[in-house]
Amino acid sequence: MEHEVMLQAQGLVKDFRVPGGVVSSVAGVDLEIYRGETLALVGESGCGKSTLGRLLMRLIEPTAGKVIFDGVDLNSVSPARMRALRQRMQIIFQDPFSSLDPRMTVGQIIEEPLKIHRLCPDKKEREARVRALMKRIGIRPEYYDRYPHQFSGGQRQRVGIARALALKPELVVCDEPVSALDVSIQAQILNLLQDLQQEFHLTYLFISHDLSVVRYISDRVCVMFLGRICEIGDAEEVYSHPRHPYTKFLMDSVPLPDPDKRKEDKDLLTGEVPSPIAPPSGCRFHTRCPYAQDICAQEPPPAFRDLGGGHGCACHFPLD
């Protein structure tokens, strides 16, 4: 199948200076996002997913590397051009509690991007557009003058989605959009996002630490560990036949029907993540990998070993 590349990351690096050293948050990422797809970005908490998402939207500046959006190198565009491009890429945050300004009504919140970008100068028309959008995402338009605290978590996330869609973007980075919500609400929001994708022809980068959340909504999956991509490929293929030991490790840890078992596995998963201030040499997973050999501690694996059909894996010894 032919893919139109909408966004491309080349050698992206992001280091943060912190007391005691430098956090190597994103450590050389090459990635393509295709128009119209949902690409899931998964990995344990702290592996650099949000940082990568922000880099891709140029909400933060990379330490090295570049991002090309629709053929335009985002590092080299003027602020005015960047502002225009920004309309085409939006982000939905995890926490609908802290990402909505509590002093603004939900109508004002959804309207704000339209005002900032002067997209709809007529006040009446703008308000009508906001009310129509509210209706579409499942918030009664009569609630235009209510404040975020008057809504439930799921409804607030709907407001966050409406705000992101107000500018009719093409690419939406969804950064753990359901992780803070009750399980019963998660499915509703996921369904809404899927419907909106069809209707508005959206491309999603869907970030989640929870593999079970992204399984049924993603076309492709990209797995990250400590700032690097381990594996990428068609969701079906990666889920049914993981080739990177870390992916397999993650897959084997979910689903976890037994709550006691879940706790143990979670501890196991989080307890051993090495520090990004002093990441392991060679393959960053080698201290946890049951398949590690001498070379793994010495040489980083090639960033993308092509396993065919767009399936890639960064491992010296991909699984069969």
Ligand SMILES: Nc1ncnc2c1ncn2[C@@H]1O[C@H](COP(=O)(O)OP(=O)(O)O)[C@@H](O)[C@H]1O
């Ligand atoms: N602004 C920052 N300053 C210092 N360290 C940061 C900053 N943002 C993220 N980090 C660090 O970078 C790493 C990756 O963080 P993040 O991208 O938030 O991971 P994830 O979204 O996968 O949980 C973590 O070790 C985090 O502490």
Ligand code: SF4
């Ligand atoms: S490169 Fe080596 S340590 Fe890293 S995942 Fe592959 S086998 Fe394990």
Ligand SMILES: [Mg+2]
């Ligand atoms: Mg995050």
